[in-house]
Amino acid sequence: GENVEQHPSTLSVQEGDSAVIKCTYSDSASNYFPWYKQELGKRPQLIIDIRSNVGEKKDQRIAVTLNKTAKHFSLHITETQPEDSAVYFCAARTGTASKLTFGTGTRLQVTL
Amino acid sequence: DGGITQSPKYLFRKEGQNVTLSCEQNLNHDAMYWYRQDPGQGLRLIYYSQIVNDFQKGDIAEGYSVSREKKESFPLTVTSAQKNPTAFYLCASSTPRGPGANVLTFGAGSRLTVL
Numbered sequence: 001g002e003n004v005e006q007h008p009s010t011l012s013v014q015e016g017d018s019a020v021i022k023c024t025y026s027d028s029a030s031n032y033f034p035w036y037k038q039e040l041g042k043r044p045q046l047i048i049d050i051r052s053n054v055g056e057k058k059d060q061r062i063a064v065t066l067n068k069t070a071k072h073f074s075l076h077i078t079e080t081q082p083e084d085s086a087v088y089f090c091a092a093r094t095g096t097a098s099k100l101t102f103g104t105g106t107r108l109q110v111t112l
Numbered sequence: 113d114g115g116i117t118q119s120p121k122y123l124f125r126k127e128g129q130n131v132t133l134s135c136e137q138n139l140n141h142d143a144m145y146w147y148r149q150d151p152g153q154g155l156r157l158i159y160y161s162q163i164v165n166d167f168q169k170g171d172i173a174e175g176y177s178v179s180r181e182k183k184e185s186f187p188l189t190v191t192s193a194q195k196n197p198t199a200f201y202l203c204a205s206s207t208p209r210g211p212g213a214n215v216l217t218f219g220a221g222s223r224l225t226v227l
Contacts (some may be wrong), residue, residue, distance in 0.1 A: 001171070006154070009152065032214060034214075034215070034216075036216070042220075043202065043218040043219065043220050043221060044155070044202070044216075044218050045218070046215050046216070049215070089154060089155060093214065098143045098160065098162055098206060098208065098214065099145070099157055099160050099168075099170065100157075100216065101157070101171075102147075102154045102155040102156070103154055104152060104153055104154040105152075105154045105155075
């Protein structure tokens with residue numbers, strides 16, 4: 001089955017700096033890669049996703065890049081703000097199955 | 113509550129007891145899922161169901177059981193066979209159609225503690 005590795009497990013940045021979280025996946029047939037954000041005490045929510053026919057996608061301060069050859073994808077957050085502090089999960093889906101395999105999460109702390 | 117409701121929010125169980133966690137959605141989603149969240153281990157899939165009366169094992173199904181008798185409901189039973197049941201359980205749903213296709217909508221979670 002699919003295996004998703006996520007790094008780093010914790011990340012601390014100063015407000016205004018950029019943050020990058022990286023994930024690798026094992027199944028070359030994976031075709032959908034979402035990112036979820038979970039604030040403390042809240043449920044995970046989708047923040048951005050990318051499909052395998054696209055190399056990069058942006059939404060304001062958030063971007064995701066995908067390298068199918070290397071089987072890795074990354075989340076980039078620019079101009080970080082305190083409200084970006086949360087746990088971020090990457091995930092991958094193989095084929096037409098509806099199930100997602102998640103990474104182990106990255107706890108991002110944005111300090112003032 | 114985001115269209116997907118989990119209950120109870122907190123649950124305490126003695127060893128050897130079965131417990132059932134409820135998950136109900138009014139989003140008309142076809143697929144429903146149960147994930148287990150432990151610190152440092154991310155979200156691990158227990159069971160999922162793509163249509164009524166059908167479900168599949170996820171990565172950590174041992175010691176758990178589910179049913180999908182109605183589209184809106186996907187209860188999870190944590191049996192006494194589950195060796196380490198203390199965890200935070202998240203239910204989710206999704207639809208394969210439309211602009212939100214395959215996006216998981218999560219419930220608020222149920223925290224189970226075995227005493």
